[in-house]
Amino acid sequence: MQQGTLMRKVKSKSWKKQRYFKLQEDCMTIWYQSKRTGKTESAFSISDVETVREGHQSEVLQSVAEEFPPERCFTIVFYGRRGNLDLVAGSADEAQCWVQGLRQLIEVATTMDQREKIDQWIRDWFQKADKNKDGRMNFKEVQRLLKMMNVDMNEDHALRLFQDADKSESGTLEGEEFVLFYKALTQREEVLSLFREYSEDGKKLTLLELADFLREEQLEDEGTEELAMELIDKYEPSETARARHVLSADGFLMYLCSLEGSIFNPQHRGLWQDMSQPLCHYFISSSHNTYLIEDQLRGHSSIEGYIRALKRGCRCLEVDCWDGPNGEPMVYHGHTFTSKIPFREVVSTLGKYAFKTSDYPVILSLENHCSMEQQEVLAQQLKDILGEQLLTTTIDGHVPSQLPSPEELKHKILLKGKKIGRLEDTLDGPGDEAPDVSDDDNEAEAEEERRRAKVRTQPGSALQKDKETLAQALSDCVIYCKNVPFRGFQEARSHSRPSEISSLSEAKARKLIRDEGNEFVRHNAWQLTRIYPSGMRTDSSNYSPQEMWNVGCQIVALNFQTAGMEMDLCDGLFSQNGCCGYVLKPPFMRDKETLFNPSDPSSREGPGPITLTIQVISGQQLPKVANSKEGAIIDPLVRVEIYGVPADQAHQETKYIENNGFNPRWDETLQFQLHVPELALIRFVVEDYDKTSRNDFVGQFTLAFANIKPGYRHIHLLSKDGTSIPPSSLFVHIRITEPPGPEQD
Incomplete structure (x- = not known):
């Protein structure tokens, strides 16, 4: 890989060009250049690569399958929304060499600890700035590097740091000298003063001093001495300090920058919620137009859309099915110019990827526009390809x-769609009777059900119509998610069943939230509701999912292909609980008789509002704004946004710091009142201040209030795409103040 290999980069059946690929000496960067011009086209870091797929495992490589055998083909898949890189090697051996090599390097990149990541980051910058590639850096190169790193430093100060680091007095920095220079540059005064506050001699924290810090500042209440011991073993770089059970300032910083020092409660990263409640008691990560990876008028339909959504923990996918040629149903956005993919391919992809990220059920939301003949094909393909994975009867009959x-429902795929008649009509055995409704309360309901059953079988009735337009085989695949029109909460309460689901447009949902908020919450305590974006959103933009979650709607479908605040909220809510795609609703939203209404926070039983106090202390190595002018340095500000019930919606921001994206200090305190903290999401946004136009986005991090750890915490920022941008972070202090309890007499 380091010698370099000539391979074909394939973009389509007609675009296949030779490129020279080479792994750089750092073993973390790959660049490739055109064979014809010799110009370096592009470079990417191993840490941007999510996985490598062998063979014809992408649509592009499938399109050239007849030309190139699978053993010479592979696909490099990147994190986020960046397109795949499809390659054809000259031989099967060459392909294997790259596939195995890349997999090993990905393994190394993902298991790096914080110190190794920062060392790697320093090396990357050194290589970028070392223009003449002599492994040394003169002062001019260092000045250019500082600009690239988002630092506008006084020349005298920069020269002083440079000379201090130039131990060999050669007028250049090499290897270790550059590391010294970088350390001086990144001296964290705010962390050092915190360290000294708890250290008696200012040089180290003893086991007991560290335990005091963990208890008093980080509010770690259990086994603080054991925890202190663990942290010293894990983060103290000096062996002698480890042996003496003390933590140096370097080790203290490593701990604060680690996952344990992050704002996100590490215990909530894994599966931490009760998963044995009815499906309707959970928020479910849900995608709209899953097959699109661009906009919904001209965008490209792709199985990649399904793979990406499933890898992000999405558990409800949408499939638009239309009649295709040769009796093969196709998936695309009807009446538009989007490309088409065979339904068979979508189902195969689903079978392969459904349970790679999460074991919990996937709901396939079927938009069926097919003829009776092709509906039979849909049913057959679902059964043949998914086999046991497809749920075709209730779990107990x-x-x-x-x-x-x-x-x-673990490892099961549920079909959501229309169904002929009632679920009981398709079940055999002891459970196939209509529910026993002999007690007085239900007599009227039983009478009404008999009347409706009569109407349903008359010519022209909905049942009759379904029988004429829906294939029985497809109807039989729908078990727990029968689509029914929504005719109001009263009608639903008296006639609907838990296995029925209604889909509402965002506008219809908003009206119901406004007019009948409490009824909506109650309805969602026992039945599923799906919300979808308005048809006017031709650019595949999104609505805010928060107001739908506020009334307990479970399946709030968003365009996963469109980055922005709405997807940040979705990623923020579902980043907990093992990213399994299911998050348990708060107790007051699971009770059918609840009085909760999001527009009136006092309807939630419990103590009054809590106070969230956030001290925004500093920022570290913030990225430059995409497409910014050469040498431009950002003027960063931090905005904290609260999403929740209407009374909790709020945002506040710090002042901006001029010309410093490298180590800005704000030291500002923002304070918020949260009336319904169980539903609140907190979004930290960093922007580049611009007095003449809109501020530019720099990075963000969103999490549910329930997952916040108090104390001194780092927030590791994410890009617009939701991918991490190490080592960019914010350093904050979080305090959560509960309301005082009832006064004692």
């Missing part, structure tokens, strides 16, 4: 009185 839990 009985009519459900409530929906099963994610736990009971």
